[in-house]
Amino acid sequence: MTTKMAINAKELFRNQHRLIRIIEQSIRMCSNQSLNAAQQQKLQQQKPQLDTDFKITKSIASKLITAAPEPIVHDEEVGQQFSASSLSVRLAMPQQLQPKPDIDDELGFGKLFTDHMLKIYYHKSLGGWQKPEITPLENLVMHPAAKVLHYAVELFEGMKAYRGVDGKIRIFRPDMNMHRMNLAAKRSGLPTFEGEEFIKCLCRLLSIDSEWVPHTEAASLYIRPTLIGIDPTLGVAASDSALLYTILSPVGSYFKSDSTGAVSLLADPSYTRAWPGGAGNRKMGSNYAPTINVQKEASRKGLQQVLWLYGENHQLTEVGTMNIFMLFVNEKGEKELRTPPLNGLILPGITRDSILALARQWGQFKVTEDIFTMPDIKHLLNEGRLLELFGTGTACVVSPINRISYLGEDLYIPTMEQEKPIHETIRETLMDIQYGKVEHPWAVTID
Amino acid sequence: MTTKMAINAKELFRNQHRLIRIIEQSIRMCSNQSLNAAQQQKLQQQKPQLDTDFKITKSIASKLITAAPEPIVHDEEVGQQFSASSLSVRLAMPQQLQPKPDIDDELGFGKLFTDHMLKIYYHKSLGGWQKPEITPLENLVMHPAAKVLHYAVELFEGMKAYRGVDGKIRIFRPDMNMHRMNLAAKRSGLPTFEGEEFIKCLCRLLSIDSEWVPHTEAASLYIRPTLIGIDPTLGVAASDSALLYTILSPVGSYFKSDSTGAVSLLADPSYTRAWPGGAGNRKMGSNYAPTINVQKEASRKGLQQVLWLYGENHQLTEVGTMNIFMLFVNEKGEKELRTPPLNGLILPGITRDSILALARQWGQFKVTEDIFTMPDIKHLLNEGRLLELFGTGTACVVSPINRISYLGEDLYIPTMEQEKPIHETIRETLMDIQYGKVEHPWAVTID
Numbered sequence: 021m022t023t024k025m026a027i028n029a030k031e032l033f034r035n036q037h038r039l040i041r042i043i044e045q046s047i048r049m050c051s052n053q054s055l056n057a058a059q060q061q062k063l064q065q066q067k068p069q070l071d072t073d074f075k076i077t078k079s080i081a082s083k084l085i086t087a088a089p090e091p092i093v094h095d096e097e098v099g100q101q102f103s104a105s106s107l108s109v110r111l112a113m114p115q116q117l118q119p120k121p122d123i124d125d126e127l128g129f130g131k132l133f134t135d136h137m138l139k140i141y142y143h144k145s146l147g148g149w150q151k152p153e154i155t156p157l158e159n160l161v162m163h164p165a166a167k168v169l170h171y172a173v174e175l176f177e178g179m180k181a182y183r184g185v186d187g188k189i190r191i192f193r194p195d196m197n198m199h200r201m202n203l204a205a206k207r208s209g210l211p212t213f214e215g216e217e218f219i220k221c222l223c224r225l226l227s228i229d230s231e232w233v234p235h236t237e238a239a240s241l242y243i244r245p246t247l248i249g250i251d252p253t254l255g256v257a258a259s260d261s262a263l264l265y266t267i268l269s270p271v272g273s274y275f276k277s278d279s280t281g282a283v284s285l286l287a288d289p290s291y292t293r294a295w296p297g298g299a300g301n302r303k304m305g306s307n308y309a310p311t312i313n314v315q316k317e318a319s320r321k322g323l324q325q326v327l328w329l330y331g332e333n334h335q336l337t338e339v340g341t342m343n344i345f346m347l348f349v350n351e352k353g354e355k356e357l358r359t360p361p362l363n364g365l366i367l368p369g370i371t372r373d374s375i376l377a378l379a380r381q382w383g384q385f386k387v388t389e390d391i392f393t394m395p396d397i398k399h400l401l402n403e404g405r406l407l408e409l410f411g412t413g414t415a416c417v418v419s420p421i422n423r424i425s426y427l428g429e430d431l432y433i434p435t436m437e438q439e440k441p442i443h444e445t446i447r448e449t450l451m452d453i454q455y456g457k458v459e460h461p462w463a464v465t466i467d
Numbered sequence: 468m469t470t471k472m473a474i475n476a477k478e479l480f481r482n483q484h485r486l487i488r489i490i491e492q493s494i495r496m497c498s499n500q501s502l503n504a505a506q507q508q509k510l511q512q513q514k515p516q517l518d519t520d521f522k523i524t525k526s527i528a529s530k531l532i533t534a535a536p537e538p539i540v541h542d543e544e545v546g547q548q549f550s551a552s553s554l555s556v557r558l559a560m561p562q563q564l565q566p567k568p569d570i571d572d573e574l575g576f577g578k579l580f581t582d583h584m585l586k587i588y589y590h591k592s593l594g595g596w597q598k599p600e601i602t603p604l605e606n607l608v609m610h611p612a613a614k615v616l617h618y619a620v621e622l623f624e625g626m627k628a629y630r631g632v633d634g635k636i637r638i639f640r641p642d643m644n645m646h647r648m649n650l651a652a653k654r655s656g657l658p659t660f661e662g663e664e665f666i667k668c669l670c671r672l673l674s675i676d677s678e679w680v681p682h683t684e685a686a687s688l689y690i691r692p693t694l695i696g697i698d699p700t701l702g703v704a705a706s707d708s709a710l711l712y713t714i715l716s717p718v719g720s721y722f723k724s725d726s727t728g729a730v731s732l733l734a735d736p737s738y739t740r741a742w743p744g745g746a747g748n749r750k751m752g753s754n755y756a757p758t759i760n761v762q763k764e765a766s767r768k769g770l771q772q773v774l775w776l777y778g779e780n781h782q783l784t785e786v787g788t789m790n791i792f793m794l795f796v797n798e799k800g801e802k803e804l805r806t807p808p809l810n811g812l813i814l815p816g817i818t819r820d821s822i823l824a825l826a827r828q829w830g831q832f833k834v835t836e837d838i839f840t841m842p843d844i845k846h847l848l849n850e851g852r853l854l855e856l857f858g859t860g861t862a863c864v865v866s867p868i869n870r871i872s873y874l875g876e877d878l879y880i881p882t883m884e885q886e887k888p889i890h891e892t893i894r895e896t897l898m899d900i901q902y903g904k905v906e907h908p909w910a911v912t913i914d
């Protein structure tokens with residue numbers, strides 16, 4: 021890539037949205053109809069490209085854009101499903117309403133909560149899922165033998181509601197969260213549910229607490245759907261009672277618009293987050309407790325996050341609670357964006373999936389899902405071919421990495437030294453979608 | 468070993484208790500003073516062996532008997548410890564008292580609970596551990612953001628109270644449970660505590676609910692100490708608030724006195740319970756949720772438990788929630804009892820530790836802590852050298868195994884075909900200690 025091209029890359033990427041928008045408008049809300057969408061895209065591609073001054077260098081299969089997850093098949097024993105049409109609402113009394121925080125203050129992460137919550141009980145003995153209810157935010161009451169308290173029969177999702185530049189509230193690819201949540205339920209012996217019905221209930225909750233969605237791009241409303249097993253029996257077994265609930269928390273942006281902070285990592289191969297045959301690819305509570313002490317150790321060493329390695333070759337798998345991406349110049353001299361594959365050792369991040377889809381659409385560099393190791397990182401650093409390393413996730417969108425402490429060595433990563441870093445373009449692009457600056461099927465507007 | 472010796476082995480083992488008792492009486496309650504204990508044992512060994520008609524064929528280091536765990540060192544940041552002397556008691560009202568179950572009915576496991584519970588809160592902001600309290604058994608009330616519900620910040624222990632033949636209530640090696648629980652707290656970012664103080668509080672709870680300890684050797688009172696993180700914040704971090712609580716549940720014997728049931732196992736190498744660098748050697752909730760679906764799969768195949776394998780050579784690690792032991796004839800023609808080593812992949816079972824100590828004291832066969840694999844099992848079966856395979860744990864004491872379904876093969880294990888099976892001797896010996904038929908320092912009487 022020439023220098024001039026590199027300088028123009030960011031502008032180029034931003035303009036590409038206009039083309040992507042044209043292509044995607046036609047397939048919007050048709051996410052389950054990929055054949056139909058593919059045909060429409062083909063039609064679009066045959067039309068002259070009007071609203072653009074550049075060409076997409078690679079053809080893109082429509083499923084890369086829409087990536088609609090497979091519908092969940094419920095086990096017969098789950099019983100009746102809940103329906104959003106039977107949702108009941110019990111509003112907080114005026115004196116129960118909490119003052120909204122000043123978003124210029126430090127909101128932190130998940131310390132403040134809104135006025136209401138969503139609850140849906142499951143009781144096998146009562147036929148399955150019960151009626152959904154929105155109630156004031158209140159404490160949960162449970163038997164001390166509840167399985168969630170003993171055997172980590174629990175799973176969750178992380179989503180956000182964004183206040184768009186048009187004042188409308190949007191959520192991002194909620195079908196993906198619902199799909200992943202149901203996969204985790206299956207893995208945990210918890211009942212599966214209809215994601216679409218849940219999202220309808222969630223949208224109602226969001227509209228009730230809509231004033232908690234910050235009126236700024238510097239913050240958002242974090243959404244925490246949670247599913248716990250509450251059977252009051254001590255056998256290590258599937259839970260016949262469960263509670264699916266959701267709380268909302270206003271959170272600050274990890275990055276201010278005028279500055280970005282890079283993080284330093286502890287890479288200690290003596291700790292492993294996930295392993296083949298385990299459940300490291302499901303968003304279950306059990307993946308988190310064992311990481312807390314390791315995170316504390318990183319903090320003690322003055323490092324901000326843990327870089328999770330796996331195997332004798334010290335593969336990079338995740339960073340903190342994020343997926344990891346590397347931009348480098350490969351053996352052929354091409355720029356390549358690489359992230360570890362979905363081989364069971366990493367969480368199938370929705371931000372990860374979105375970045376892969378966008379980058380493949382851009383076609384400006386090679387995009388691969390493949391293993392890379394700490395020796396690879398050192399080798400690339402030595403040859404000056406490592407450009408960027410960053411974590412990705414719902415909370416931070418993108419988190420650039422500038423240092424790794426590994427087996428007594430301090431490795432400095434030049435992520436922040438790139439002139440037009442890819443990770444910034446990615447963050448801006450995703451935030452443009454999330455905050456409604458560009459129309460995109462991934463952003464679902466709450467009416 | 469000649470046939471006659473084999474026939475007499477069980478009697479021999481039972482008589483050995485008398486000698487063990489003499490040795491151990493002197494070191495009883497001195498579990499932290501192993502040097503002193505060793506000296507005392509040496510003195511004992513110099514004395515003529517009076518109350519016995521056999522000789523111990525191997526010398527036993529005293530730490531094998533006493534195995535007092537190292538005292539826990541608290542991090543400075545934990546703050547104040549709680550003391551049993553400030554324990555408060557709020558008794559249930561007469562109308563709150565539950566009827567005791569008929570122990571001839573199926574008690575099941577952990578379905579019924581006693582009238583009272585023990586609770587000790589921890590609040591870093593209030594200086595550390597708060598005053599312990601015994602209250603009626605009641606629901607827990609917690610914020611829906613409590614860390615235990617999201618990140619599996621939770622750990623537990625399994626203990627039992629036994630009604631001895633003398634009517635007294637005993638617990639078994641409680642110092643071991645406290646040590647293990649504190650190790651798990653450290654691993655989970657939860658506050659550590661003084662195990663001795665906790666045991667004093669627990670003994671008070673047991674004396675209040677003493678009539679719940681079944682008056683039979685066919686049942687016992689299961690004790691479930693539990694430590695959960697209750698900080699109402701969504702960051703994946705150590706919890707600044709916690710609750711250490713204990714509930715009690717009368718449970719039946721896994722084995723009736725006149726019959727034993729052997730279990731069949733699913734050994735599927737595509738599932739892994741624990742791995743190097745993980746937390747599989749700590750009794751944390753996070754080790755259990757990922758096993759539930761695999762246990763369901765075993766049940767669907769008509770098998771009772773999961774045999775957890777590890778690594779490419781398919782090492783046997785645990786069975787269900789138990790440690791595993793194998794008795795076989797080794798290459799030299801010796802009987803050998805083997806269990807996997809404490810290499811981080813298995814829970815350091817207290818029953819496991821006790822069996823190793825007893826078997827080494829008996830000196831009747833070789834005792835090793837070493838890896839064994841499914842190919843080893845098949846090889847030993849082919850050569851007729853595999854004698855017994857059994858799981859061990861607090862709930863069942865000993866659980867003989869008679870069948871393994873492994874990669875499409877059904878392997879029949881002759882555990883139940885031995886004339887004087889070791890696993891029965893082990894169970895009887897441990898139950899003799901637990902139910903007070905022999906005096907032993909492992910059994911602690913509740914006054």
